[in-house]
Amino acid sequence: xxxxxxxxxxxxxxxxxxxxxxxxxxxxxxxxxxxxxxxxxxxxxxxxxxxxxxxxxxxxxxxxxxxxxxxxxxxxxxxxxxxxxxxxxxxxxxxxxxxxxxxxxxxxxxxxxxxxxxxxxxxxxxxxxxxxxxxxxxxxxxxxxxxxxxxxxxxxxxxxxxxxxxxxxxxxxxxxxxxxxxxxxxxxxxxxxxxxxxxxx
Amino acid sequence: xxxxxxxxxxxxxxxxxxxxxxxxxxxxxxxxxxxxxxxxxxxxxxxxxxxxxxxxxxxxxxxxxxxxxxxxxxxxxxxxxxxxxxxxxxxxxxxxxxxxxxxxxxxxxxxxxxxxxxxxxxxxxxxxxxxxxxxxxxxxxxxxxxxxxxxxxxxxxxxxxxxxxxxxxxxxxxxxxxxxxxxxxxxxxxxxxxxxxxxxxxxxxxxxxxxxxxxxxxxxxxxxxxxxxxxxxxxxxxxxxxxxxxxxxxxxxxxxxxxxxxxxxxxxxxxxxxxxxxxxxxxxxxxxxxxxxxxxxxxxxxxxxxxxxxxxxxxxxxxxxxxxxxxxxxxxxxxxxxxxxxxxxxxxxxxxxxxxxxxxxxxxxxxxxxxxxxxxxxxxxxxxxxxxxxxxxxxxxxxxxxxxxxxxxxxxxxxxxxxxxxxxxxxxxxxxxxxxxxxxxxxxxxxxxxxxxxxxxxxxxxxxxxxxxxxxxxxxxxxxxxxxxxxxxxxxxxxxxxxxxxxxxx
Numbered sequence: 001x002x003x004x005x006x007x008x009x010x011x012x013x014x015x016x017x018x019x020x021x022x023x024x025x026x027x028x029x030x031x032x033x034x035x036x037x038x039x040x041x042x043x044x045x046x047x048x049x050x051x052x053x054x055x056x057x058x059x060x061x062x063x064x065x066x067x068x069x070x071x072x073x074x075x076x077x078x079x080x081x082x083x084x085x086x087x088x089x090x091x092x093x094x095x096x097x098x099x100x101x102x103x104x105x106x107x108x109x110x111x112x113x114x115x116x117x118x119x120x121x122x123x124x125x126x127x128x129x130x131x132x133x134x135x136x137x138x139x140x141x142x143x144x145x146x147x148x149x150x151x152x153x154x155x156x157x158x159x160x161x162x163x164x165x166x167x168x169x170x171x172x173x174x175x176x177x178x179x180x181x182x183x184x185x186x187x188x189x190x191x192x193x194x195x196x197x198x199x200x201x
Numbered sequence: 202x203x204x205x206x207x208x209x210x211x212x213x214x215x216x217x218x219x220x221x222x223x224x225x226x227x228x229x230x231x232x233x234x235x236x237x238x239x240x241x242x243x244x245x246x247x248x249x250x251x252x253x254x255x256x257x258x259x260x261x262x263x264x265x266x267x268x269x270x271x272x273x274x275x276x277x278x279x280x281x282x283x284x285x286x287x288x289x290x291x292x293x294x295x296x297x298x299x300x301x302x303x304x305x306x307x308x309x310x311x312x313x314x315x316x317x318x319x320x321x322x323x324x325x326x327x328x329x330x331x332x333x334x335x336x337x338x339x340x341x342x343x344x345x346x347x348x349x350x351x352x353x354x355x356x357x358x359x360x361x362x363x364x365x366x367x368x369x370x371x372x373x374x375x376x377x378x379x380x381x382x383x384x385x386x387x388x389x390x391x392x393x394x395x396x397x398x399x400x401x402x403x404x405x406x407x408x409x410x411x412x413x414x415x416x417x418x419x420x421x422x423x424x425x426x427x428x429x430x431x432x433x434x435x436x437x438x439x440x441x442x443x444x445x446x447x448x449x450x451x452x453x454x455x456x457x458x459x460x461x462x463x464x465x466x467x468x469x470x471x472x473x474x475x476x477x478x479x480x481x482x483x484x485x486x487x488x489x490x491x492x493x494x495x496x497x498x499x500x501x502x503x504x505x506x507x508x509x510x511x512x513x514x515x516x517x518x519x520x521x522x523x524x525x526x527x528x529x530x531x532x533x534x535x536x537x538x539x540x541x542x543x544x545x546x547x548x549x550x551x552x553x554x555x556x557x558x559x560x561x562x563x564x565x566x567x568x569x570x571x572x573x574x575x576x577x578x579x580x581x582x583x584x585x586x587x588x589x590x591x592x593x594x595x596x597x598x599x600x601x602x603x604x605x606x607x608x609x610x611x612x613x614x615x616x617x618x619x620x621x622x623x624x625x626x627x628x629x630x631x632x633x634x635x636x637x638x639x640x641x642x643x644x645x646x647x648x649x650x651x652x653x654x655x656x657x658x659x660x661x662x663x664x665x666x667x668x669x670x671x672x673x674x675x676x677x678x679x680x681x682x683x684x685x686x687x688x689x690x691x692x693x694x695x696x697x698x699x700x701x702x703x704x705x706x707x
Contacts, residue, residue, distance in 0.1 A: 034669030135437035
């Protein structure tokens with residue numbers, strides 16, 4: 001139960017488990033963003049869940065094609081913002097009114113008005129850190145090891161290559177039939193990526 | 202099973218799909234492919250370092266070394282080596298601080314505010330402008346740090362528990378400034394770095410050199426361009442833009458509080474926050490134009506940073522310059538309308554007193570000179586915009602000089618009136634700060650992709666998935682759904698069979 005949950009959470013980050021034969025998945029290359037998007041949509045319609053599209057830039061509409069919901073990063077940013085606001089308030093209140101009150105021109109030891117700038121700045125700062133930390137956490141980054149890096153062809157995914165990766169951990173995955181499916185979707189090139197360091201056509 | 206309406210929500214991509222989409226001029230010129238864009242930008246970090254770079258770096262780093270020596274001299278001897286003295290306690294250090302912080306506003310403005318306004322032309326310049334922001338803020342932070350006199354006690358400005366059991370005075374605008382500028386620096390740094398990750402991955406995947414690949418792999422965090430990652434990445438980027446927008450407006454507002462919260466005639470005005478922010482954008486854009494005009498020429502980026510990009514920046518310079526000029530005039534009106542004798546004197550003294558020369562340099566550089574940009578011909582001319590961008594930054598330095606010095610040099614006690622003059626240490630420290638700025642900028646140009654490769658690719662028409670379906674090879678308008686209904690795809694023989702699916706989508 002817990003193992004399944006971990007697998008699914010990791011799959012949502014794009015981290016998949018290899019199967020018994022060390023097969024990580026199939027990597028199919030498409031010619032352009034349009035074909036990649038249709039291939040992703042068709043792959044989802046066929047019932048695959050553990051797959052991902054790799055492209056040098058975000059493709060508009062791909063989230064919908066892959067059946068992904070809204071990103072959860074916003075919750076992390078909100079949490080960070082609330083933490084920052086509370087930190088800014090408590091820090092100024094505790095240091096100047098509780099721990100070491102100093103009377104300056106008879107002003108109150110603590111008041112909200114002059115505390116607003118620092119409360120504001122810390123809200124923004126913590127929310128920004130929350131957004132980035134949340135993004136990295138949800139993406140499972142940093143991820144130094146990724147079996148996809150064994151594929152030389154995959155290097156173009158950050159230049160001008162458009163790839164669809166169907167992971168071996170998907171219940172429907174079968175090296176032969178899935179490769180056939182991907183070719184039918186118009187893949188220019190399909191290769192099997194293995195966790196032991198090989199990528200073959 | 203495959204009903205996309207259940208699972209889909211709004212995408213975060215800020216691509217505008219207006220009705221006029223088809224009529225839009227392409228942002229990137231020269232009919233480049235995705236690979237060409239990578240090549241144009243990445244090759245400058247991969248080629249052998251040109252001799253000219255070494256020459257420029259030698260000059261810049263010598264100047265930076267001079268800054269270090271001047272600061273060491275100042276720390277050894279005390280603040281007295283600067284021209285600051287009563288009644289002008291805030292001399293050049295504060296002028297230079299505000300000047301550099303102001304320049305540091307353009308980068309995040311371009312990254313954040315123009316992103317929210319869906320100004321897609323920003324993608325060509327945002328990387329360099331953000332780098333410029335970071336370096337300018339670093340230069341800015343040097344001045345107040347050393348202006349405190351005892352630089353070894355600068356940590357007292359931070360709420361760090363210490364043996365005195367004392368805390369910073371949070372009611373002071375100077376402390377707000379510490380928080381505002383350092384938060385700004387950190388958020389800008391994070392924003393810049395997150396934008397860099399996909400491009401560092403591009404560089405990583407292009408190199409075969411062992412050490413270079415390892416370093417790039419470390420900083421690119423294992424990025425593979427996965428859509429599951431892009432999804433969270435774009436959301437985080439949007440949120441950062443939304444957070445940085447109020448931040449960028451707040452930073453110079455807080456800087457202006459350093460002045461406005463005091464009771465000094467000439468400083469104590471409510472117009473300061475918006476007027477400082479407009480001035481900051483004005484000077485920052487001028488600095489971006491100065492740097493981009495040089496960089497696009499030397500690095501052959503004319504197709505990415507086109508004359509249209511520069512023209513748009515010049516329009517922003519015109520608008521903000523006019524706002525700033527309007528604020529100068531409003532200040533005079535407010536002084537007259539307040540009926541306060543000291544306030545009125547402070548302003549008359551500014552324009553016609555001993556510092557009238559500085560005041561009129563400011564007026565002619567900031568209000569009058571940008572008006573040339575009303576002419577389309579002039580704002581598209583490289584020599585004109587280059588000269589003007591430098592004139593604007595001279596003017597903006599003088600604006601801070603006028604505000605700081607003229608308000609202080611004649612205080613309420615005429616016996617203490619004086620005429621402020623900088624010392625050679627003041628001048629060489631300021632020149633040295635340019636050395637630091639250019640040293641850092643040259644390192645950036647050498648080692649980091651200076652244009653956001655992934656973002657530029659994203660605004661090319663070829664990046665739109667519908668580019669390949671509409672037949673005319675142009676992006677789709679607003680009326681085309683992102684997912685074509687399955688029936689419509691039957692004319693695509695290679696995919697038609699699988700696209701029928703079990704049930705129609707959409």
